Amino acid sequence: MNPTNDQTQxxxxxxxxxxxxxxxxxxxxxxxxxxxxxxxxxxxxxAGENLDFEIKPTGGYEP
Known part of the structure; x- marks a missing residue:
């Protein structure tokens, strides 16, 4: 599975x-x-020691 263009951005x-x-x-x-x-x-x-993010197929992300 490949990421969407919005996810890549x-x-x-x-x-x-x-x-x-x-x-x-x-x-x-x-x-x-x-x-x-x-x-x-x-x-x-x-990222780092304690940060994690989730990038949705629409490209938005949240910690």
Missing amino acids: GLYRLCYRLTNIIYPGWQYRSIELVRIDERTGRLYVL
């Missing part, structure tokens, strides 16, 4: 925000794992 935006300091309160986070759940079609991103 959402992943790019999330990775950019995690690895660049664009907000004063945010710190750089390393991205540890990106995985697609073939049952639900959602992407999962593990």
Whole structure:
């Protein structure tokens, strides 16, 4: 199963925000794992030691 175009764009935006300091309160986070759940079609991103995000097929993400 491949991610949707919207998921790919959402992943790019999330990775950019995690690895660049664009907000004063945010710190750089390393991205540890990106995985697609073939049952639900959602992407999962593990970042740093305690952040995880779920990217929906529409491209939106939530912690």
